[in-house]
Amino acid sequence: MINLEENMIMEIGRDSFFDLPKLQKLTFTKNNISHIEDGAFQHTFNLLELDLNKNNIQYLNRHTFDGLANLRKLDLRRNHIYNLTEFTFAELWNLQELLLGKNDLKYISERAFDGLSQLAKLSLDDNKLAALPSGLFEGVRGLSSLDLRSNELRALTYDNIKPILDNLKPPTSNLLLEENNFVCDCRLKWMHTLRDETKSQSTKESLESVTCKIDPPIVSSAYNKMADTDSKLDFNKEILHAGITIETIDKNNITDKKTTAEDLSKDHVNDILIQAAKKGVKRTVLKIPPETLPCPIEKRTTTELVPYMIDPVIPIQNEMKTFRLQEMNKSSRVHFMATIIAWNVCFAFFFTQNILVNFNVF
Structure with a gap:
């Protein structure tokens, strides 16, 4: 074992540990190491533990x-x-x-x-991860201990x-998953099962x-799908936040705590819910019935050009009559021109035939 803890080492150079075949543990804790040259450990093939903590x-x-x-x-x-990056630990x-x-x-490849x-x-705790690639754990199928606490994850999906x-x-x-920025949606359903x-x-x-x-768009969408006031009250009390109800929110333009839901308009209540979401109302995931978790709307984008452009201008009622008249006139003009061309073609054909007949007779 070699312990180089609490020094001022700034770099580990190539072949630094040449001819140390029995070395099993190497400690660099609390140094100023910022660079490790490729091949720095190529001769420590029996090393079992490498500590680079606090550098x-x-x-x-x-x-x-x-x-x-x-x-x-x-x-x-x-x-x-x-x-x-990819294959960082492949050796x-x-x-x-x-x-x-x-x-x-x-970012993790x-x-x-x-x-x-x-x-x-x-352990990946106390980092700034907002998302994980879907196949990140495909190469570590023996993993049985995973720490993702204190990141910025908005979702951790079943995939x-x-x-x-x-x-x-x-x-x-x-x-371990506490202290993340998860959004309350159906991507968290697997937590109930586990x-x-x-x-x-x-x-x-x-x-x-x-x-x-609670994500504001999800709150608005889920709330507006409910038909009656009672179900919306239940949604507010049971789904959004056990301690945040319409009667107890006095920071959202409501000064009287005795205000009842019936006194509030649908739009006003919905605005309260959205404002609560914007202020970071949190729920415990496992206290939300999994069947009530809404699914996020997939955003589809395309770079393909449309094969033809359709005129987006649609005439309003007062212009409809004029629009139809213009279309009729346009159609009539097209029909008239087609008729003229057809007659001209026929006339040219018969004229040519007469000339050929007269020529043959002559």
Whole structure:
């Protein structure tokens, strides 16, 4: 073991640990390392644990960890890593624990963890992740402990979690998701199922603490689909927020707390709900019945050009008569011109025939 903790090391150069075949643990905690040259660890082929916690590392590439085929644990917490490119850890075939918490991660390639077939624990907590690629965990199907707390995730879908879902059900498994920016929609339904099926107490406790925010467009859409006032009151009380009701919101242009729902117009109540959503009203995900979670509307875009352009101007009632008359006149003119052309063609044909006949007779 070599412990280089709390020094002022700024760079790990190539071949820094040449001829140390028995080295198993290497610690660089609390240094100022910002650069690791490719091949820096290529001779430490028996290294089992590498600790780079609390440094200034910003960038990693697929050759940073060349030579560490036997590494079991890699600690990269408290650095400034902002993205992970594809095959970043491809050489770490036997890695079981990867710690990336408290970095500046915003982007992760879908194939960043490819090659980590033995990985069992992954921490990505305290980063800036707003979304995860759908196939991110396809290459780490043995993963049984995942920490995604304190990110900016708006959704974590069934497709995201499906490759490792069965691994999160045993008692020793672990899934941590608190303190994200989840939106209350149907993409979170799988959490209900996992809560009922997992035997992991820590996973259950985490899922029961996960909150989501009401998205204003979803609130408006779901609310307007309800026909009667009573159902809307139930929606307001039971779905949006147990402690935020129409009678208790006095910060949304309502000064009298005794104001009843019947005294408020539909539009006014809807505005209250939207304003509440904008102010970040949160609900516990597992307290929302899964069948009431609305699904987001898919936005479809295209760059294809339409084959022809249709005149978007539609005449109003006062112009309709004139419009029809113009169309009739236009049609009449076209018909008249076609008739003239047809007569001219016929006349030319017969005239030609007469000339040919007279010529033959002559």
